[in-house]
Structures are given as structure tokens and as C-alpha cells.
Amino acid sequence: MQRLAGGKLKLVQAALRLITQSRSLTSLGLRELAREAGLNPNTFYRHFRNLDEFGLQVLGYIAEDMKAGVRQLRQMADSSEQASHDTVTFVYHYFLANPAATTVAVRELHGPSPPYTAGH
Secondary structure, eight states, rough: OOOHHHHHHHHHHHHHHHTTTTOOOGOOOHHHHHHHTEEETGHHHHOOHHHHHHHHHHHHHHHHHHHHHHHHHHOOSSSSSHHHHHHHHHHHHHHHHHHHHHHHHTTEEEEEETTHHHTT
8 A cells, every 4th residue: 555645644634633533434524624634625536536435545544554563563573472462562552542543443344334344
């Protein structure tokens, strides 16, 4: 997955901020999202076709962030036992430090939005 930059990154980060305020990814409005990102609402459509595609990008952003951390730990581990222990510890601390990721994981991956739960 490519690293996000520019307006795309601003929109994803804005969604994560809004989600931590007791919101659901599926309940975010386009104008609200653009305002939080400091962008014109039309900018959204330069990066995403619709809100479903955007939601999948938010989930991918979280997953890639976590995978990068786990990958680094596994490369540094001296044994598979250490890698397993460090991975569990990392994931635990990741969710503590990133409440929006926790919210998305609980609400969206197991919630009512079919585009986000497909294949899980």
C-alpha cells in the first residue's frame, strides 16, 4: 500500500479525529470531514470516488500502520517466542495510544457497513 500524503492524508487523519468523538466512520459527512481537514469539500472527490472507498482507505491506513510496526519488531526479534510476545505487546499499546483505531476496529469491522466488513 502506498503511503498517504497531501489532501488524502489530511482527510484520513480528520476522519480519525472525528471518530474519537463518539462517532462512526459511516456517519461522517463529506462537508464535516473536509472542514476538519481544512480542505474544500470538492477536494474529497479528487482523492476518492465515494465515502465507501474513503472508509476502506481509512481502514487500510490503520492496518498498514500496525503492520509496519509489527514487521519491524519481527525483524529485530531473537526468537519466534520473542516476536510473538513483542507483537501482542505492540498491538495492545498501539490501540491504547490510538483510540480512533480502536473505535474503527470495534465499530466498523464488526458493524453494519458491508463494504468495510467484506472478507473479514
